[in-house]
Amino acid sequence: MGVIIGPRVIDAGASLFSVLISPVAVAAGFPSPAQDYFDGRIDLNAHLIKDITSTFVVRVTGDSMEGAGISDGDELIVNRALEPRDGCVVIAVLDGELTVKRLRLTSTGVVLQAENPKYPDIRVPALSELTIWGVATRCLHHV
Amino acid sequence: MRRMPQIAHVDVNCFYASAERAFDPSLQGRPLVVLSNNDGCAVTRSPEAKALGIATGEPWFKLAPRAKEWGLVAKSSNYELYGDISARVMELLGRYSAWLEVYSIDEAFLGVKGGPGELLALGYRVKEAVRRHVGVPVCVGIAPTKTLAKLCNKWAKNNPAFGGVCLWESVPAEVREGLMARLPVDEIWGIAGRLTKRLNVLGIFTVKDLVGADPVLIRDRFSVVLMRTVLELRGTSCIPMEEERIGRDQLIFSRSFATPVTTAAGLREVLSIYAQQASARLAKHGLQAKILTAFAATSPFRDNEQAHPSVCVSLPMPTADPLLLTKAAHALLPHVREGLKYAKAGLMLTDLRPTGNQPPLELFENRHEERGIGPLLEDVSRRFGRGTIGLGHAGIKSGLDWTMKRDMRSPRYTTHWDELPLVKAA
Numbered sequence: 322m323g324v325i326i327g328p329r330v331i332d333a334g335a336s337l338f339s340v341l342i343s344p345v346a347v348a349a350g351f352p353s354p355a356q357d358y359f360d361g362r363i364d365l366n367a368h369l370i371k372d373i374t375s376t377f378v379v380r381v382t383g384d385s386m387e388g389a390g391i392s393d394g395d396e397l398i399v400n401r402a403l404e405p406r407d408g409c410v411v412i413a414v415l416d417g418e419l420t421v422k423r424l425r426l427t428s429t430g431v432v433l434q435a436e437n438p439k440y441p442d443i444r445v446p447a448l449s450e451l452t453i454w455g456v457a458t459r460c461l462h463h464v
Numbered sequence: 465m466r467r468m469p470q471i472a473h474v475d476v477n478c479f480y481a482s483a484e485r486a487f488d489p490s491l492q493g494r495p496l497v498v499l500s501n502n503d504g505c506a507v508t509r510s511p512e513a514k515a516l517g518i519a520t521g522e523p524w525f526k527l528a529p530r531a532k533e534w535g536l537v538a539k540s541s542n543y544e545l546y547g548d549i550s551a552r553v554m555e556l557l558g559r560y561s562a563w564l565e566v567y568s569i570d571e572a573f574l575g576v577k578g579g580p581g582e583l584l585a586l587g588y589r590v591k592e593a594v595r596r597h598v599g600v601p602v603c604v605g606i607a608p609t610k611t612l613a614k615l616c617n618k619w620a621k622n623n624p625a626f627g628g629v630c631l632w633e634s635v636p637a638e639v640r641e642g643l644m645a646r647l648p649v650d651e652i653w654g655i656a657g658r659l660t661k662r663l664n665v666l667g668i669f670t671v672k673d674l675v676g677a678d679p680v681l682i683r684d685r686f687s688v689v690l691m692r693t694v695l696e697l698r699g700t701s702c703i704p705m706e707e708e709r710i711g712r713d714q715l716i717f718s719r720s721f722a723t724p725v726t727t728a729a730g731l732r733e734v735l736s737i738y739a740q741q742a743s744a745r746l747a748k749h750g751l752q753a754k755i756l757t758a759f760a761a762t763s764p765f766r767d768n769e770q771a772h773p774s775v776c777v778s779l780p781m782p783t784a785d786p787l788l789l790t791k792a793a794h795a796l797l798p799h800v801r802e803g804l805k806y807a808k809a810g811l812m813l814t815d816l817r818p819t820g821n822q823p824p825l826e827l828f829e830n831r832h833e834e835r836g837i838g839p840l841l842e843d844v845s846r847r848f849g850r851g852t853i854g855l856g857h858a859g860i861k862s863g864l865d866w867t868m869k870r871d872m873r874s875p876r877y878t879t880h881w882d883e884l885p886l887v888k889a890a
Contacts, residue, residue: 372597373552373555374552374555374556374597374598375552375556375596375597375598377877377878377885378878378884379884379885379886379887380884380885380886380887381886381887381889382886382887382888382889382890383888383889383890384889385889385890386889391889393889396884397887401596401597401598401599402596402597412887414489415888417489417490417492418489418490418888419487419489419885419886419887419888420887420888420889420890421887421888421889435889440890452489454489454599
């Protein structure tokens with residue numbers, strides 16, 4: 322028994338997540354009864370990326386978002402086209418740097434919250450005074 | 465009243481500098497220049513760099529000594545990044561019009577229809593969408609002809625009152641005349657230095673002068689091409705679409721099909737032909753390309769389902785080899801949906817550089833191919849990294865003639881997994 326691993330994806334920048342793996346185990350020597358049921362591979366692009374033009378991948382440095390399941394070295398899938406809402410994990414521009422925080426829109430103003438008690442909240446008078454670079458939709462956590 | 469179709473010209477402001485800023489916010493508001501191949505001279509300047517009096521083409525060695533005092537940042541050309549950002553912008557623009565002509569890496573023409581209110585609203589929608597989705601600023605000019613659309617875009621860029629979108633028909637006639645009277649004739653699309661001097665001799669100094677010139681006289685004294693420009697400035701559309709263009713740093717090859725192509729196999733054939741033609745064109749100009757962008761677009765009829773697939777391929781080395789280019793162009797095929805009516809396809813080659821002293825690979829190519837050396841080299845490189853093995857001169861790690869100096873290149877944020885943008889969690 323062996324599993325067919327499909328051809329490698331070329332480094333074209335176009336399909337970051339195409340992992341080509343046949344879902345069936347193939348017995349050597351006689352045709353697999355499952356092969357008639359093969360109807361395409363799982364394409365991570367299709368499942369993880371809603372809009373290819375506005376989606377970017379970034380890498381996290383630091384531990385301030387650990388409470389949200391985002392660790393140092395993890396990759397985040399970021400959609401720039403999404404409207405930032407209360408509770409979203411966002412990439413914000415702070416002091417000329419891209420920073421990941423949880424966005425809190427409250428009656429008293431905007432708060433950028435860390436998910437680690439070691440780090441203080443950052444208060445911003447209004448959303449308009451903040452540059453939101455994008456909204457994180459997935460974390461690719463290294464296990 | 466039946467409205468004539470209009471042409472929107474969209475281009476990214478200071479494209480290379482804006483692409484850099486999209487991923488590095490610390491560059492916002494600072495004077496920034498992007499350098500040409502081999503870090504030779506400034507090819508793109510941010511508005512702050514322009515304000516310092518830095519000219520296009522100014523050599524870097526002259527600027528470097530004063531960079532610190534000015535707070536000037538220089539970046540080497542990052543064509544992988546620019547190619548990907550360009551493909552994203554073009555794909556997004558394709559959602560606003562089925563009729564899209566990619567004109568260069570940072571500009572496109574779109575066929576649009578509607579009353580003045582609708583057209584202006586569309587212009588602002590496009591501008592906002594590109595800023596938000598891709599993170600780069602664009603300006604939009606909309607007019608009955610390509611030449612006027614380009615002119616309107618220029619006004620939109622240089623005149624804050626337009627808010628980045630300028631619609632020809634909503635600018636009052638006297639304002640247009642004033643603007644045209646102030647614009648030197650060489651600011652018009654297609655009019656370059658030598659031609660300007662000859663026009664000046666005839667008393668034609670501004671765009672307004674050129675609009676007032678007799679088109680037939682212009683044709684006789686100059687060319688049909690310049691006559692078309694005059695007619696276009698008067699509102700008669702006559703510049704044909706989709707000519708092959710070669711610029712300083714890019715080659716675009718795109719054509720419409722007489723009958724739509726509906727299969728990936730059909731597009732494979734078309735892309736192969738374009739790649740080989742592009743290869744011949746590169747060879748003719750003594751150039752090689754490092755980045756290839758392939759795209760296709762469905763036919764511009766409303767009842768068809770629309771799609772504008774595109775891919776950006778970073779070639780393993782600069783090349784004009786038809787086989788390599790063809791293979792790279794085929795990266796588009798998995799993105800092509802069978803059954804849709806594709807009306808055009810094209811290739812854009814960027815990161816062009818003069819053909820260097822290449823290792824004499826061609827002489828050995830066939831023999832090596834038989835022994836499967838190509839795939840073996842590829843496997844070793846994949847496993848142990850690029851530059852760990854190579855044929856002849858290609859095996860030497862540094863000092864290759866074709867290796868470009870790019871000391872100040874930013875990460876290839878969107879095309880290389882080990883160079884992703886970093887976000888701080890602190």
